[in-house]
Each structure stands twice: as structure tokens, then as C-alpha cells.
Amino acid sequence: MPGRLIDNLQNYVTLSADDRSALASLPSTRRSFTAGAEIVPENEAQTHCAVLIEGQAFRQKALADGRRQILSFHVPGDILDLNALFLTPDYSVSALTHGEVGLVPLPAMRELLETRPAIARGLWRISLVESAIYRAWLVGMGRRTALARIAHLLCEVFLRLKAVGLAQNGSCRFPVTQAHLADSLGLSAVHTNRVLQQLRAQGLITFQSGQLIVLDWNGLKAAGEFDPCYLHLPSDTA
Amino acid sequence: MRLTLRPVELIGPDREGRLVFLEERLVAVLSKLGELHEDATGHWFLEASFTPTSRSGAGPFATLEDALAAIGTGLNASPGIR
Numbered sequence: 001m002p003g004r005l006i007d008n009l010q011n012y013v014t015l016s017a018d019d020r021s022a023l024a025s026l027p028s029t030r031r032s033f034t035a036g037a038e039i040v041p042e043n044e045a046q047t048h049c050a051v052l053i054e055g056q057a058f059r060q061k062a063l064a065d066g067r068r069q070i071l072s073f074h075v076p077g078d079i080l081d082l083n084a085l086f087l088t089p090d091y092s093v094s095a096l097t098h099g100e101v102g103l104v105p106l107p108a109m110r111e112l113l114e115t116r117p118a119i120a121r122g123l124w125r126i127s128l129v130e131s132a133i134y135r136a137w138l139v140g141m142g143r144r145t146a147l148a149r150i151a152h153l154l155c156e157v158f159l160r161l162k163a164v165g166l167a168q169n170g171s172c173r174f175p176v177t178q179a180h181l182a183d184s185l186g187l188s189a190v191h192t193n194r195v196l197q198q199l200r201a202q203g204l205i206t207f208q209s210g211q212l213i214v215l216d217w218n219g220l221k222a223a224g225e226f227d228p229c230y231l232h233l234p235s236d237t238a
Numbered sequence: 239m240r241l242t243l244r245p246v247e248l249i250g251p252d253r254e255g256r257l258v259f260l261e262e263r264l265v266a267v268l269s270k271l272g273e274l275h276e277d278a279t280g281h282w283f284l285e286a287s288f289t290p291t292s293r294s295g296a297g298p299f300a301t302l303e304d305a306l307a308a309i310g311t312g313l314n315a316s317p318g319i320r
Contacts, residue, residue, distance in 0.1 A: 190283050193275055
């Protein structure tokens, strides 16, 4: 099992050499995916746990009329279907970019949790941070303006990509469409378009060929009322 | 049901709008999307609606007729509102 999951866990707990070795020797199958592909289906009991190794993905829920709500974005090292450890996922996972997952058989993951308490604590912490992110999204969708919602999300994504080494010089790959942003933030595509234009006009961000370029980090944070504490990132990231 | 339209200018990049009335009462506000919206340029967007069953931000609709049909459906689904 590649180092991405180990790196992720080490943000939250101290792992011993034995812990790291146990993680490294987890059985796993690597599977590639293309942008737009479904990686984990909704409401199907899983046999494996999917760890994102390369690329970006998002969780979503489909509505009866074909619309969707995007629930979260994910970066390498994330366990895409953390629920699968104990529950059937009530969301599906789709690819934002092409990439790779490592599929770990659930019995192996569960055995790890039983025998390695530090790893169990790390996964628990990861789960708690996921909940904190959902709460932040809830507050945004419930009470923030459209401009603040978008600014907040872009700050969050930028910092999470930076934490895994995928943001440099104020720029990161984040090839979302307006539809992705609209579906994440409870906005129409039309409104999203207008707000993005506003963010550009204010000199805060620009998008170029799937790259998000943050021109004014402090301005973007202020526009989104963004405080990175809820992400519990290593202190050298934010 | 007869919905009537009154042209109005909106603030922002999408300037052309219509107020939608049922008799003398305002039911909805539509905007005509400008070039900022690329493929949806020229389409009609439901900016605001006073019927609880239609979603603000519905559309864009390719024609004004389509937009009015959607507004009419929303009104029919809210019998208590009149």
C-alpha cells in the first residue's frame, strides 16, 4: 500500500515503525480510473476500501430527477468510502480527474483496526475531520452568500491540495466545471458563473485550463470568511 | 391562466429582464442570459419566484414560452397561493 495513506494518517497520529510496516504490507489492488468515471457505487455493500492514490474525486448523492448534490472533494491519501469500513456508503464516488485507487479488502482493514490502536485512532480522527468539513459546508449552504460559499470552497480545496503537495506558487490543478461548483454549493450554474466573474473582477482568483490560480489569498479568505482550523491540517500548511 | 410580461432592466451583466404578472400581481422575475453564459446565451432564467413549489434558479429555458410554462406549472401546484 503506497505511502499516501500513511502520510495522511501521520497528520493525525504518531505511527510507530511497526504501524507503518503493517500499513505498507496491506494487500491492495491498484485500479486506474478516467475523469467522470464512477469509482464507488452508492448503496452497494463493499468488499474493499478505496484509497485514493493519484488524482482527485468527489462524493455525491443523486436525486430522483437526475440532479446531484456533491458532498465533498477528495485528494490523494483520502479513503474515498470511509463508511465502507462499517456501513454501506450512502453516497457514490466519482472521478474529477483521471487517477488511481488502491483497493484494500475490508477484512484486512478491519484486522488492522483491531490490532493497531494508533491506526484506529488515526482513522477515527480522519472521520471526525470529515464531519467538520461537512459542518462547514452546511453552514455555507445554509447561511453564506453565493460569493462567500465559492470563496470558502476554493480556500478549502487549495489548502487540502497544498497539504498533499499538489499546490505550488498559489496554483493547483482543480478542473471543476461550473456545474461541479453549483452542485457542491446549492447554487444554479447561472449564479455560479456570475459569482466566478465577480471573483475574477476583484482579482482574487482565476481559472486557466483546469488550474485554479489564487491571486489574492488573504482577499479570498476574507471573502469566504475562511478559517482553516476545522481542517486540522499540519501547522506548516495554512 | 394568463400571465403577462413587463420588460425591465436588471443590474448586473445580464441586463434584460421580465416581470411576470398574474393579473396585477407579481409572480416571478426572469432574466435573459448574456454572453457570459456561453451556450446558454439568449436563454431565460428564473431569478425569483413567489410560488413555493418552483425553485428559484430554475432553467435556463430556451424560450420565454418554456419559462412561462414552468411558472404556470408552479402556480397550478400551489392552489392556496391565489
